[in-house]
Amino acid sequence: MPEFRRAPRIPLLARPADLSAAVARLLVVITGLNLNGFTYMMTGLEQAFSPVLLAGSCYLVLGFGRWAVRDSTVIAFAAAIFLYLAFGTFFSGIDAPEAQFQHSLTYASSVLLLVGMAAFVSSRSNEREILSFVRFTKYTLVLSCVSVLFSHELHSLYTIPLSSMDRNAGLFGNANEAGITSAITLALVLSFPERRVFVNIAHALITLAAVGLSFSKSSMLVTVIILLVHALRMRSLAHILLPAAALTVIGAFLVHPVAFSSLSISQQARLDQLPALLSGEITDETTTGRTSLWSLALDRIESNFPWGSGLGQFHHMVGGTLHEDVWMGAHNSYLMVWGEAGLLAFVALVAASAIMLVRSWHWRFVALPLLYFIVLQFDLLSAHNVLGLRFHNLMMGLCFGILCWLSRSHTNLERHSLVPRRAAVPGAAP
Template identity: 30%
Template sequence: MPLPFIFLTLFYFIFSGVNALYGVNEFEIIKEFIRSLAIVVFSVEVLHRTSKKEIFNILLIGAVSIIINALVFPLANANFYPTYGRYSGFYLNPNLAGSICLIGYSLSYLVPKLGFRVLGQFILTLAGILTFSRTFILIWLLINLVAIYRSRKNIITPIIGAGTFVIFFAISSMLSLNKERFSAFSSIFSNEQAVQTKTLGEDSRTETWALYTEYVLDKPLFGNGYYFFQLHRPGLPGVHNSYLMVIGEAGILPFLIMIGIYLFILYRSLLVFKTNPEYLYLSLTISIYLMTGHGYFDNYCNIFLSMYVYINVKEKLLNEQQSIFTS
């Protein structure tokens, strides 16, 4: 039973619920609490019965939906205006879609057949590019660098990525893309003397987080209440950071539990890096992407996949210790 996730869910909803602003629907809080707790408690058996191959295939289908969204239904942007030009397929949010593509990309290193692995990495990379997520590009590069460090055979993956970018730019004229981000991305690979850092840096996450500093410091122990950082109640943009959301809405205790969970996952993933590098790729992707969105208790993907890594690295080390003891 993943007790840290249970405690995180309990304390987040208890503290944020007690401090919820007047007018927030109490029934909604209870409903979301039951949903989140059900995901944490009942997903354990699902995770034990689900193979890495099955998760990879599901995420690959999700990546294909992003490409179809861009090619066939470019105006279908449910949560944004029709000409938004950033695509998300089944996931409805480009940042979430970008994280899903990276999680699938992390698992692609386990695919034994070279042809299928190359195809999967191409699809996941292309889909990730179509989300126009700046974080996707950064983590994609990080994963590839770590993968090459582990094995020189993985040098093929950046080559696949370069080919994907070439194809993307070749077909870009046929797509309805976010003009500002496309122009900025193009400047990185063109002969322009200066990259369009203004566009790449606009709506900077660090600037957004800084806007919420006073609200965190104002109520650090028990937070400002449920949805305070998500529904822009201070008249500000959404916080776009799950760690800040937790401390800002529910206070220091749930925040420390959350930080502890992801430090534990990262540390344990490093311990099994030689035999199972995919866990480090997954840990890096999830823990970094949590700093780009605040839907941790809403979309369930982050909790589900975080639990997947947590359970596997814990069992992996336990099995290794038992084998050493019995040998």
């Protein structure tokens, strides 16, 4: 049975080891707290922190890129995104150049941030530096979860009207993004616990509350799954009790008439559909209309097979479903890439996900890459803009950097605090 060492004493606000560490932490704060979106909702100013993100990402890529380009997962995802941009631009022709430029800038920045973060993490000289950075990232994301709990107070400060007021979104304008970020934070809390048990319990409760208050069905579903996966992975009573207690609380809330009746009709409907989703019932009702969007996307892909329709065409499928005067997108990143850039780009994205799964499973005694892989795939299957979301770029870079660092350090892994004491270490010296 895996037995983890206690977390080393690493001050949360310890002075960064060098300029690169300070830059990496700045990028974590900007992406983890969604400062671009927060500033826009507060002032109406768009992309206020994008120049800082771009400059910081370029600095990390230029300084440490040689470490990241050796990693198959980094190369696979970077290649998949660039193929999407290349073929999507080719199939777009000369139509809507401004939209093409905006999409190209968004996804090219994603590659820079992903590679830069992976390069920084994989270049660290020892596990203490990695753990310090991971801990800083975890606390930043926990803070974003706290903001979800105080959404109503934040909404009163925003100058931009939000589409849904009965779903908490915190620093995010989109409750689904807030829910997925909270699920990612839970994966960090489970993978890298603190020395004090009560701190871990507090972090877990905050993240679970944030997921619940977002009323995002996909986030609640993936949260249950990563709790169960982590419990099965650890095979210990203490780790099984946490998901069991969480599921018990959720179940009690669902059947308690007073608590349930206090919710809005929309919130009640979302919770009513959760058991059906857990049982594998995928319908237009349980997916909030996504199956209709997927069907429309597949029809358009078939009509243009194997080519693509151009950048942006599946972000907003004109002639499909209108929601608040906006054409809905494919709500599936795999279908979006296939529809806009063609079959080859789709195959490249599937291959990149497969490589990530294989490598995360190979180094599965470090939980974060595998748990994050589960969250990422759920989001890829239910949203079309995942590859352009900065908190996903941050987490992809962090996980890929950890995998790359583990590959480089495999001969000494049994001495690292990232690894269980009695875990089977692939490639370790006997």
